[in-house]
Amino acid sequence: MRTPPRILIVDDNATNVKILQARLASEGYEVVSAADGEEGLSAARQLTPDLILLDVMMPKVGGVEVCRRLRADPGFPFTPIIMVTAMADLKDVIAGLEAGADEYLTKPVDHAALAARVRSMLRIKGLHDRVESLVDEMKHWNASLERRVATQVSELERVGRLRRFFSPQLAELIVSGGAEDPLQSHRREITVVFLDLRGFTAFAERSEPEEVMGVLRQYHAATGELILAHEGTLEHFTGDGMMIFFNDPIPIPDAAERAVRMSLAIRERIGSIAESWVRRGYSLGLGIGIAQGFATIGAIGFDGRWDYGAIGTVTNLAARLCGEAASSQILISRPVYAQLEAMLDVEPPQALTLKGFQRPIDCFSVRGISGTALKAAG
Incomplete structure (x- = not known):
């Protein structure tokens, strides 16, 4: 009035x-x-x-x-x-x-x-x-609230989608605008880790489905916790096989070191769990392969079903090294070793003839962190 x-x-x-x-x-x-x-x-x-x-x-x-x-x-x-x-x-x-x-x-x-x-x-x-x-104020507030809720729901959906691939903190960072949308195709140098249980196929053939699922739950829970702790990006897992990479979506300066430290932690954790598997008659061990190189990364799939994938020779090399690794063995490529030589205790290099590679590939089996590096860290 x-x-x-x-x-x-x-x-x-x-x-x-x-x-x-x-x-x-x-x-x-x-x-x-x-x-x-x-x-x-x-x-x-x-x-x-x-x-x-x-x-x-x-x-x-x-x-x-x-x-x-x-x-x-x-x-x-x-x-x-x-x-x-x-x-x-x-x-x-x-x-x-x-x-x-x-x-x-x-x-x-x-x-x-x-x-x-x-x-x-x-x-x-x-x-x-x-x-x-x-x-009128209520209508304005309601409209504003609806917009905020819609935005928050959209962000929650996006966070949920991104958490399928990234650690929670990285997913939050991406949604808040602290990083570019990683689902867009891009090229980057990454460190790739492949994990695979030795003897799993034979175990699955002679075991009941409930036993197989029980082992996988233990395996996934143990590795998943350590993947998130080291901020690795889980590309996919299929049964006992997993692919994790570092330096994407957020560039990090110590990708190779994180990959190796995560792999050592996983080997130790699965080694402890494997003791209980042995007592139940399961003959299972873990093989790990690590390689570094450039890959094309982004969303792969179709509407309703998307995955986050990395494509390139580096992923094939990590997978081949994992396939060659014996139980409890971590095989790394020469580029990974070149970055971490001062901190790693490794066995003498060996040249492996790998499927899909024309020339033999030099690799190193990692025993652990060197004594000098441990003293420096202490």
């Missing part, structure tokens, strides 16, 4: 209009007028007053009809209407109230009654406008 409130007087009697104007102006109101019903309708829609004083008996269009038309107009805002009628015209009063009027005054208009009814109707107008304002 505006300040001061605007009051529209609709009356064909100029004397009545002057009296009402004088009394209302003395109360500090802005007063406008119309000389008949049609003019009143036009003025009401054009000036949008805060209150209308509407005479019942007017030529052309009477006050009751003016009230009825205004109330039937969905585009006209809520505006209190006071009908002004002769003392004996009770039928007009009833007709006006039924048409949508809020109050009535009888002629001659008493000044005190006029002032009281106007204040009462303007108070109602103010309360109505306040409610409307609150409703």
